[in-house]
Amino acid sequence: MKDPIKEAASIIRESKYLVALTGAGISVESGIPAFRGSQGLWDKYDPFEYAHISSFYNNPKKVWSMLRELYRISLNAKPNPAHYALSRLEEMGFLKAIITQNVDGLHQRAGSKRVIEFHGSGETLTCLDCRKKYKIYDVDINVPLPKCSCGGVLKPDIVFFGEMIPPEALDESMNLARCADVFMVVGTSAQVYPAAGLPIMAKERGARIIEINLELTQLTSSITDVFLQGRAGEILPLLVGEILKGNRSKVDNS
Numbered sequence: 675m676k677d678p679i680k681e682a683a684s685i686i687r688e689s690k691y692l693v694a695l696t697g698a699g700i701s702v703e704s705g706i707p708a709f710r711g712s713q714g715l716w717d718k719y720d721p722f723e724y725a726h727i728s729s730f731y732n733n734p735k736k737v738w739s740m741l742r743e744l745y746r747i748s749l750n751a752k753p754n755p756a757h758y759a760l761s762r763l764e765e766m767g768f769l770k771a772i773i774t775q776n777v778d779g780l781h782q783r784a785g786s787k788r789v790i791e792f793h794g795s796g797e798t799l800t801c802l803d804c805r806k807k808y809k810i811y812d813v814d815i816n817v818p819l820p821k822c823s824c825g826g827v828l829k830p831d832i833v834f835f836g837e838m839i840p841p842e843a844l845d846e847s848m849n850l851a852r853c854a855d856v857f858m859v860v861g862t863s864a865q866v867y868p869a870a871g872l873p874i875m876a877k878e879r880g881a882r883i884i885e886i887n888l889e890l891t892q893l894t895s896s897i898t899d900v901f902l903q904g905r906a907g908e909i910l911p912l913l914v915g916e917i918l919k920g921n922r923s924k925v926d927n928s
């Protein structure tokens with residue numbers, strides 16, 4: 675059987691429109707916990723109590739206790755080799771866009787240019803009363819309930835359960851899924867829709883699916899063409915190395 679990294683590298687080398695969908699797993703090696711699985715955030719915090727928009731409106735102080743913990747980790751986190759490998763793939767001209775479910779800004783910090791933040795961003799906050807926007811670095815998150823100068827409660831611009839996906843991000847992502855001839859799915863359990871529907875949509879349009887994950891997901895046996903099992907921070911740099919090797923041998927042979 676062909677080495678799956680070599681197989682994925684050859685698919686990517688021949689691709690015309692590669693798109694990536696990333697999830698919490700890609701940031702685990704940066705020290706940010708994922709949501710599901712052992713040591714996942716939803717093991718410690720019930721998502722219905724902490725991640726639903728109605729919970730935020732009913733008891734913002736309680737939800738902010740979780741957000742504070744997450745911010746303390748994510749604001750100090752740095753991109754890992756997986757983020758840099760995707761940024762390199764874009765620089766090399768293969769990767770056309772990243773659709774990320776993450777709100778940590780690590781793809782952008784690794785240098786990726788076209789990043790669609792499907793679940794919003796933790797880097798900005800909006801006042802629930804006057805709608806004034808703040809940058810996270812201008813807000814003191816160490817108080818029990820961060821507030822606007824008008825006295826209103828500040829909510830991070832991340833998508834809570836029960837909220838809509840930002841319409842522009844949804845449109846752009848659906849277009850990308852339709853255009854992709856190769857769709858790479860990295861570090862997501864593919865359980866939350868509509869994000870989990872994007873690789874399915876791409877597959878229906880004929881895209882090849884490359885999946886990178888520590889574990890099998892519902893996509894693995896249904897639509898995945900090449901499954902690369904392992905840590906994204908190890909697999910993605912190997913994949914980029916393999917693509918570069920192929921490019922060099924093309925030049926050598928010409």
Ligand code: OAD
Pocket residue numbers: 696697698699700702703708709710711714721725775776793833834835860861862863864865866886887888889891904905906907
């Ligand atoms: P999950 O926590 O559901 O899934 C993380 C996936 O990453 C799992 O399948 C793990 O096996 C895998 N994984 C963990 N470490 C990895 C590593 N080092 N390399 C590769 N894979 C690894 O996270 P998401 O699928 O992103 O939404 O969750 C989707 C959404 O559910 C989130 O955006 C969030 C959450 O509730 C909202 O808050 C709206």
